[in-house]
Amino acid sequence: MRGLRVEPAPNGHAGWVIDALGIVLTRSPETPLTQHLYRALRGWVQEGRLVNGQQLPSSRLLARELGLGRNTVIAAFDQLIAEGFLETRHGAGTFVADLTFGELAAEACNAGSGRNQTGALPALSRRGEQLLLRSGTGAGRHPAFAPGVPALDRFPREIWQRLLRRHVQRMPSAWMDYQTQGGVPALREALSDYLRLSRSVRCRPEQVLVVQGAQQGFELIARMLGDSGDRVWIEEPGYGGAQACFASAGFEMVPVPVDDEGMDIAAAPHGKAQAAPRLIYVTPSHQYPSGVTMSLARRLALLEAAERHDAWVIEDDYDSEFRYGQRPIAALQGLVADPRVIYVGTLSKVMYPGMRLGYLVLPESLIEPFRRVNARLHREGQYAVQAALAEFISCGQFSRHISRMRECYRGRQARLREALAPAVAQGLRLSEGLAGMHLVAWLDRHEDESALVAAAEPQGIGLSPLSHYYLQPPGRPGLVLGYAGADDTEIERAGSWLANEWLKLTGRTG
Template identity: 40%
Template structure:
């Protein structure tokens, strides 16, 4: 007669429950953790719910709820008339490669909740050691730096005067839309964006920027960065060259590099970015900020613009024009963008509401040659289907009601006053620094410095008194031929805070800068 194999015994030592929290959830997590780490092996018989409840001094219902959850997730098997057993699980630990894959793709909320901190840390260690791809290698070298957080300070770069945004008006429009939204707007939308907003953007660009475009040419994006990333993804093959301003907007360079492009830094002088050589077939795309170069602040001359357009036509290349703060011009009307001169459909125009409203809005747009609208919309649909409807609809009403145009005029006056406050209080004859230029456009100004050591000294002393000054050296490509000391400078945004805060910051700088 065969001898029955004795059941494995259950040891509940170490299970401690906090009676101020859900008891059944804690018990479920404790049992699941023991099953996952092998302390409760396959075939172990769990105590009867009544016995375990008595041992832990909790109600039987709490135990039964924990058992039910374990059974529902496959951790246990119930045998009619014979109790509850730990389900048959792999005898050996999951190999590191498989474990790292699960960790990298994300555990379900119910599974991850019960893992101990030690277990999760161990899984994370395995993940970081095993996961490897060319894309991740690129991200190690091409990722966005962490933005400054908290309330804006002088002289934070890239921030408009969003303290002046009419939040009361925006709030009313937002509430009105969501009080009774059109049911036709609540399903999946057009990946190119809400039609009414595209119509109004086209009218705005035609009337204020002399950019003749139709709503069909516009694709709404999640800020300018997504627009640039779409250009990088769709205009380039792996290894294609991109002519990019150097120094320039590093986030754009990162987007092109992550897409597999090779970056060619182009010098920037008083006329803007120098044009790529037409005899050099390596560059397929040129990225420029012609209205107000970032970060040097120069405006691209007409001759240089025409040269760039001619380059694109001869080489069948593309020009990505980033007009991130084109609304801010302090003498005369804003300049017509490069795209307004394009007669051969080679310019992709990037616009954003972030520099007129506030960056957290994450609302931008592309004006595309007609033959590119379909592929750009298709790619955007694959990435994120479409933009959130409420922000688009509210912005459309904000523009249609005249609030947008009034706000732009107010923002332009405020930026001008804040620029003048910076110019008036800037310390003259600062050792090692050139005189501060008088910017005629944009939201920042750059002062060149004699050496990188002096630049770093000034930046560190500014930070010590709570003032943000960006080093110009951070805007250069790492492999630039330009000598290190020739890359030094200070980049100051002047729109983020009111004049009184600017005056206070300048007073603190005078106290530490020598």
């Protein structure tokens, strides 16, 4: 193993920074690498590990050694220079600024770093550190192109507020107590009817466990069905929320490549030497983020592999309601009798993410253990909201809202395609967009990906780099462009900006 470099390196810079960054930098879809880099360097200055006047390795060297785009490094340096942590000396390089932290200045710095009042860094566990690196900053997201955000401006607020008021007023006092039923019975029934009819899920109301969002559902599944060190096969590229959850549960994540037919089961590790997976996480209706639909042959191969390995499949069906010009694809769970599948649904896309409601459809044998442990570990709640939702579904508002949103998203995707057309005419490749709330734009070079992401930020445009959705670097360069949550004006502005920027960057003319 390569030993850590001792500082300073022969040419005077703090050489250990390269090794240390190599250890702490993690790719996550939510947080751009620039942010990780910025946070790590700022933390070391504040902790005094990087001292006044110390020279940093050049952006070129850091980019080369860490396999990053140079613009990613430059953007992090620029931010630290703007905030006064670093300074450039003409012709000499980048240095830690001459900082004398007065009490007030130190407090101001610490406020953003998560330190406590005594100035000590909180002692996070290794798991906590890993999770922090996989988590966004929580800073405001831009409407264009945030993936996964629905059209909040089109949500029928008045009807919903009326229902909420009614159910809060009628709320039996039992609902104010601790609950252990697995959710409001009327909601479990309404969801079960909806899933049977619209998604071909094999389901009785008793199988539905209401949870606080899909993410919490993944957490429960991971805790209940796997032990630390177990393996989970996970789509590559894939959903960062699921990756964070499996990492925190101590799973060994095995990335299985996705192609035009979805997760390529044949490319998963096999043979005696390879431990079998305990869980297999997939988004078969609309793979996140590539957008492909898993073929029937692959679905059958997946179910067969789950049987063979005694593994459970987690079917994350997060946005399958939105298909354009294509009939909805039936759920994997309903394909055969008694499959080893746990179906996970969310209300974050069809209603709104702040609702924090989702559900699991459990095989008979898991109903009771999951209900009891969920009530113990996560507690149940929001029964008045659940009751309002049950009525929203049963009175037909839910399906009306879904079909309106389908039309809305079809239109928003068309606006985005129009805005990007000058670049597409010159070779920019976009995903098919037959479903969902985002498109993928594939890029040829990682440098283009980081340059576009860095240039978008000051424009108030949030670009999600495709390569960050990969567990194994370097991933494929591209951009994940959410279009559902922004109105036409915003999409046109951001889309035209992106088309122009791409044309400039690639030296093509529109």
